[in-house]
Amino acid sequence: xxxxxxxxxxxxxxxxxxxxxxxxxxxxxxxxxxxxxxxxxxxxxxxxxxxxxxxxxxxxxxxxxxxxxxxxxxxxxxxxxxxxxxxxxxxxxxxxxxxxxxxxxxxxxxxxxxxxxxxxxxxxxxxxxxxxxxxxxxxxxxxxxxxxxxxxxxxxxxxxxxxxxxxxxxxxxxxxxxxxxxxxxxxxxxxxxxxxxxxxxxxxxxxxxxxxxxxxxxxxxxxxxxxxxxxxxxxxxxxxxxxxxxxxxxxxxxxxxxxxxxxxxx
Amino acid sequence: xxxxxxxxxxxxxxxxxxxxxxxxxxxxxxxxxxxxxxxxxxxxxxxxxxxxxxxxxxxxxxxxxxxxxxxxxxxxxxxxxxxxxxxxxxxxxxxxxxxxxxxxxxxxxxxxxxxxxxxxxxxxxxxxxxxxxxxxxxxxxxxxxxxxxxxxxxxxxxxxxxxxxxxxxxxxxxxxxxxxxxxxxxxxxxxxxxxxxxxxxxxxxxxxxxxxxxxxxxxxxxxxxxxxxxxxxxxxxxxxxxxxxxxxxxxxxxxxxxxxxxxxxxxxxxxxxx
Numbered sequence: 001x002x003x004x005x006x007x008x009x010x011x012x013x014x015x016x017x018x019x020x021x022x023x024x025x026x027x028x029x030x031x032x033x034x035x036x037x038x039x040x041x042x043x044x045x046x047x048x049x050x051x052x053x054x055x056x057x058x059x060x061x062x063x064x065x066x067x068x069x070x071x072x073x074x075x076x077x078x079x080x081x082x083x084x085x086x087x088x089x090x091x092x093x094x095x096x097x098x099x100x101x102x103x104x105x106x107x108x109x110x111x112x113x114x115x116x117x118x119x120x121x122x123x124x125x126x127x128x129x130x131x132x133x134x135x136x137x138x139x140x141x142x143x144x145x146x147x148x149x150x151x152x153x154x155x156x157x158x159x160x161x162x163x164x165x166x167x168x169x170x171x172x173x174x175x176x177x178x179x180x181x182x183x184x185x186x187x188x189x190x191x192x193x194x195x196x197x198x199x200x201x202x203x204x205x206x207x208x209x210x211x212x213x214x215x216x217x218x219x220x221x222x223x224x225x226x227x228x229x230x231x232x233x234x235x236x237x238x239x240x241x242x243x244x245x246x247x248x249x250x251x252x253x254x255x256x257x258x259x260x261x262x263x264x265x266x
Numbered sequence: 267x268x269x270x271x272x273x274x275x276x277x278x279x280x281x282x283x284x285x286x287x288x289x290x291x292x293x294x295x296x297x298x299x300x301x302x303x304x305x306x307x308x309x310x311x312x313x314x315x316x317x318x319x320x321x322x323x324x325x326x327x328x329x330x331x332x333x334x335x336x337x338x339x340x341x342x343x344x345x346x347x348x349x350x351x352x353x354x355x356x357x358x359x360x361x362x363x364x365x366x367x368x369x370x371x372x373x374x375x376x377x378x379x380x381x382x383x384x385x386x387x388x389x390x391x392x393x394x395x396x397x398x399x400x401x402x403x404x405x406x407x408x409x410x411x412x413x414x415x416x417x418x419x420x421x422x423x424x425x426x427x428x429x430x431x432x433x434x435x436x437x438x439x440x441x442x443x444x445x446x447x448x449x450x451x452x453x454x455x456x457x458x459x460x461x462x463x464x465x466x467x468x469x470x471x472x473x474x475x476x477x478x479x480x481x482x483x484x485x486x487x488x489x490x491x492x493x494x495x496x497x498x499x500x501x502x503x504x505x506x507x508x509x510x511x512x513x514x515x516x517x518x519x520x521x522x523x524x525x526x527x528x529x530x531x532x533x534x535x536x537x538x539x540x
Contacts, residue, residue: 051418052437055427076432094437108307108398108472110378110448111418111441199482199504202489212489214500216507223500226492 002054002077002094004047006033008087018054023047025085026059039063039086047077054092056083178262180213180220180245185257196220209254213245220245220260227254269299269338272525273386276494277301277517278502282473283510289313290471290515291321291379298332299386299525300325301517305399305471307445308368308377316364316377316447323363324383327356338387339527345388350456353383353394357446357454364447378445381454382413382469384519388527391461394454397442400475402483403459404466404491409484412459412467416444439476440512465521466491470501473514477505487518494518 004016004023016023016033025033026044035044041061048055054077058065066084067075075081083090180196182203194201196213202225204210209227213220221242224230230238232252233245245251249260275296281288289306291314302324306317331352332338340348360381368374380397393401398415414420418441422428428436446452466487474483482504490497498516505514 050422050438051441076428076435078435108305108380108440108442110307110445111443198485200485200489200500206492210489210492214503216503223496225490225496 002049002052002092004033004083005091005093006035007089007091013088018047018049021049023049024059025090033090035085035088037086037088040088044085045083052094053077054094056092061085179265180215181261181263182213182251183259183261185250185259187256189256203251203258204254211251211253213260214242218244222251222260229254268297269386269525270296272521272523273299274494274520274522275301275517276498277515278495278498279515280502280506280510280513282513283506285511285513287311287314288513289317290473290513291317292469292515292517293321293325294517294519295325295329298329298338300328301384301467301469301519302381303383303399303469303471303515303517304379304381304446305397305473305513305515306377306379308374310373312368312374312377313379315367315374316379319364319367320360320379320381320446323360324356324381327359328352328383328385331356340388341527342388345527346390346392346458349385349387349392349458353385353392353456354454357381357383357394357396358451361446361452362450365450368447376448378448380442380471381446383454384467384469386461386519386521386525389461389524390458391467392456392458394456396444396446396452396454398440398472400468400470400472402468402470402480404468404484404487405462405464407484407488409480409487411480412457413455415442416455417442440472461521461524463521463523466494467519467521468501469517469519471513471515473510473512474501474505474516476512477508477510477514491520494520 002018004018006013020032023033024031024043024046025035026042027036027040028042043059044061045056045058045065048057056067056072056075056077058073063086064071067081077092079094081092083092182194182196184190184192196215199215201213202210203213209229210225211222211231212225213222221244222231222233223242224238224240233243233249245260247262251258251260273296275294277292277294279288279290279292291304291306293302294300302321304317304320306313308316335348337345337348364377364379368377380399382393382395382399382401384401385392393413395401395413396416398417400415401412403410403412418438419433419436421443423430423433444452478501483501486497486500486504490500498518501516502514
């Protein structure tokens with residue numbers, strides 16, 4: 001259960017559990033979190049909670065709402081976020097993040113919603129549409145709903161490919177402070193260096209001989225992908241198994257020699 | 267006709283690093299161009315039972331029906347319509363079967379499963395899905411998600427409440443809004459798409475896409491597409507290297523060349539009259 005901790009000048013004034021779908025913050029008495037200060041608007045902000053996620057929205061307040069120092073209109077709250085309203089600070093705590101039962105939460109569950117008009121999506125919770133969440137297999141009772149009228153969305157051609165430009169890095173890699181690098185030793189590209197920054201780096205010529213080096217928590221592994229010949233490491237021909245590379249290993253691939261080594265990450 | 271000449275299949279499934287059971291189930295039949303993947307849910311081993319029933323029943327029913335109807339010899343319009351009808355009917359039957367097992371045997375109460383079924387026919391793919399198991403397509407080195415999850419998160423994304431980036435930080439993962447076997451009736455979402463030689467299709471359970479970024483999936487298929495079994499194992503390994511918090515299953519289908527509906531004497535006769 002997420003909660004809010006209201007503080008003023010570092011002194012905790014009160015804690016609020018986010019039990020309601022909509023929790024309001026403001027100066028007037030009807031607010032769930034009332035802050036009686038003139039810098040705070042009558043209806044200042046609201047927090048909409050859907051299961052384990054909470055969203056903060058500024059309700060057009062006079063002096064605005066900050067989260068972690070940045071002014072916001074709408075914000076998807078993360079554990080530890082600090083909301084600033086006037087001189088007051090409200091810390092958002094969502095213990096799920098640190099909970100030891102994280103694995104339990106990741107079990108796929110079925111969410112069934114009460115029949116609702118086609119227009120009303122979850123996003124409309126602010127206007128009072130309710131969602132009914134059940135965990136059917138723990139409750140065991142399955143009650144048939146008269147209709148299962150989920151509108152079929154149009155075929156999705158949209159890409160998830162909002163690919164961020166960050167290089168895929170493996171967190172907590174054992175080689176964290178060291179970067180794997182390949183230096184070409186022979187052939188036209190001799191002298192060139194290739195940083196093994198991505199999860200996979202392809203080497204060789206497609207159709208002739210290809211190998212990949214996979215960056216894993218345990219280190220860098222070279223694996224044969226295609227071609228009649230397998231890569232040679234330190235004079236020994238590999239088999240189909242992935243091979244863990246050591247510092248200064250010499251790799252021969254499609255007639256080109258290259259050296260693998262570690263170097264301190266930039 | 268035998269689609270195995272045009273299509274190459276590879277698959278891998280793993281319990282992951284945290285769970286004790288693998289509740290995912292997969293099945294492929296290259297001769298009829300079929301791939302099925304299900305991610306079961308429910309207490310004890312009920313999840314495995316649900317996904318197991320789904321995969322076994324759908325595979326056997328599809329085999330029978332395809333032979334009976336000569337589906338792979340039918341022309342485009344008739345064949346596509348038949349395919350959708352077939353998928354609908356078989357998914358409905360499977361739903362009933364799981365639902366009834368769940369209701370008749372207390373230890374299976376409440377079990378259910380997600381599902382993604384891909385049938386390749388006449389240079390096209392028909393996909394039926396329920397829940398958050400996905401179909402992706404790699405074409406021209408670019409990965410596209412073809413299915414859209416039936417999940418709370420997807421609904422929030424659709425309604426503009428969450429961006430895709432924010433969704434990755436949501437605590438509400440793994441809440442599906444549709445599943446097989448939970449209610450007496452369920453509607454599978456079915457679509458048909460054109461297929462091009464060189465395409466690689468990926469069916470996966472959320473254990474893959476929750477643990478591995480789309481860009482790394484794309485990277486893997488591009489780097490290892492020429493060695494499909496290796497690519498399948500690499501995907502599973504990446505999910506596990508990143509924490510492997512869920513069962514992870516992948517089915518890869520590579521289109522090596524086109525596969526038009528078989529040229530039967532009947533279709534030839536018909537084409538004379540056109």
